[in-house]
Amino acid sequence: MTPTQPSRWLRRRTFMLGLGIAALVAGVLRSNETDTPPAPAPVLDSTPMRAEVRAAAVLPSRTEHARRPTAASRVPAPIIDAVTVEKREVCSGEDNLISVRAHSPDGDDTHLHATIGAGSGMRVPLRVWRMADGTYELPTVTVFGKDNIATQVRVPRYTVKDCEPERQVDIFSRRAPNTEEEFEFLARILERPRAGGAPTPFAPVRFVWTFDDRHTVTTSAPRVTHSLRPDPLRPAALYSQHLVKVEAFDASGRKVAGRSSLQLLDTTFENFAKKGIVTVLAVGSPRFPVEDAQGVVRQTFQLSHRWKRPVRLERVTALRSLVPEAEAPPLPEDTAEVSLGVDLLPVGQDVEVPVTLDTRAEASVTHVTYLLEGTTEDGHPARGTFSIMRPPPRPTRENSTPVLDPVLLAKVKRARELLGQPFVTDEDLWRLEREGRFSDLKVQREGP
Structure with missing residues (x-):
């Protein structure tokens, strides 16, 4: 054997070994691609519904995921069965209830939750506004499954007309202090400004609240407290879905309504x-x-x-x-x-x-x-x-700072009269402020 023969033999062996490793890596990658099936497209539920539009959600060029399943997790993406649009056409800014029905391919639907545009829930009252040029865009529906693996589709097309409601009702909500299931809801009526003058006055005297299409409560103030405890008859899930509606009536019987959706995390389910x-x-x-x-x-x-x-x-x-x-x-x-x-x-x-x-x-x-x-x-x-x-000590002259602002002092006095309490808290003042109980107070601040 000549001195150059071992060198050629080593180079050939190294080259063949490199080809073998490359083939092995390519085979593994190919196996991983074929083992992950593509997510199925949503299926249209063609069952007719009264006064509703059932439309197939049009998928983008490919199913999109907020987080894609990996080979290790094997978590299947949820399947969107149908997206239901309540009305075929609405005015600009008028809400249109969008409902989503979905399922998980593995049969475990307990982690399903969704967002529709900026709202969260499987039923969301969606508001879409027309632009100055008359165009408008419908948002995306995203349904999340386990480990937040998600599927996205567009809201089905409907017409947003060149008109606006005379007035609207917004519902604000928050969890009541020191509780898990009690929520406070506040209705606020918004009047649309008119170029030709002030809108027709609307002074509500009665509010009818409906929770999840079942429980109804009537109040004289635009505020109500209601328990959103999960229904024990329904299967446990990571999120509970709620839809709140309020109808405000004035003395003549005129009505204006608003809705809001809540999607609440069930910490007891998450802990288990x-x-x-x-x-x-x-x-x-x-x-x-x-x-x-x-x-x-x-x-x-x-x-x-x-x-x-x-x-x-x-x-x-x-x-x-x-x-x-x-x-x-x-x-x-x-x-x-x-x-x-x-x-x-x-x-x-x-x-x-x-x-x-x-x-x-x-x-x-x-x-x-x-x-x-x-x-x-x-x-x-x-x-x-x-x-x-131990509750905080009662306010006294020694441990408190006197209220000097005349507006705040007037609110404190009014709150004490309304609540029948010798002391009121910031929470009491904020709540009464949201209810409009101080709107008629006219106090002049002293100073330049």
């Missing part, structure tokens, strides 16, 4: 899906702690859960948080096992548990937190917590 823990819920009554003449705070907590089997409480731990002295580090919590007099939490029923905090006998305690630990009948861990707190 991600951690395998059944959540024990606790709702206090009264909602905020009140100290009686003897310095004792008394609250009753309603314990419940949303699991399909009863929960047995096995241990309750009370953690007393102590007030540290000035410029001293926080004191360790005082921990002790206690009994609430309850061992079993049945399915679909609330169990009342009264607790007290003697603020004079325990002057150094700011609040007591109760940690609940138990097990369901089918072996899942159950956890929950609630706290009873």
Whole structure:
């Protein structure tokens, strides 16, 4: 063998080895591409509906995903079955209820949720405005499944005419303080400005609220509080869907209506899906702690859960948080096992548990937190917590700053009269402000 032969042999061997590795990599990539099936196109539900338009949602050039399934996750993208448009044509800015029906190919629909334009929910009252040149654009429907794998389609075409409603109703909502399921809703009537003068006056005297097409409440003020507790008869899901409608009537019977959608995360479902823990819920009554003449705070907590089997409480731990002295580090919590007099939490029923905090006998305690630990009948861990707190000290001349602004002072006086309370909070003022209870106040500020 000549001296050049080993060198040629090594180069040929290296070249062949490189070709083999390249072929192997190409085969793996090809396998991954063929193993991931394309997401199916949405199927039109052609079942006729009264006074509604059922239209096939037109897909873009390919199905789009907010997050694409990987080979490791194998989470299928949801399939949009139908997008329903309530009206064939609307005025510019008039709401049009868009409803989405979808499913997951693996049969697990518990994670499905959606956005329609800027709104969230499977039913959203959509508002679309015409541009100055007469054009308008319909937004996108995005349906999310497990791990937020999503499918997108366009809202089916409908006509937005060159007209505007004389007035509209906007519904604002927020979760009530110190609660999980109570929500406050506020209706605000918006008048469309007219070039030729002021719009026809509309003074509502009655508001009819409808929740999820079932529960109806009538109020004289544009505000209502309602519980959006998930329906126990419906299967548990990551999100609960709600549609709220309000109809405002004036003294002559004229009516204007508005709608709003809410898509609420169910933390109890999320806790079990991600951690395998059944959540024990606790709702206090009264909602905020009140100290009686003897310095004792008394609250009753309603314990419940949303699991399909009863929960047995096995241990309750009370953690007393102590007030540290000035410029001293926080004191360790005082921990002790206690009994609430309850061992079993049945399915679909609330169990009342009264607790007290003697603020004079325990002057150094700011609040007591109760940690609940138990097990369901089918072996899942159950956890929950609630706290009873020392209320803030009552306002006095020594610990308070006097109100000097004449407008704010007038609002405080009006709030005390309306609520029949010796003291009012910022929350009381904000709520009455939203209800328009101060709109007739005419106070001049002093100064230049």
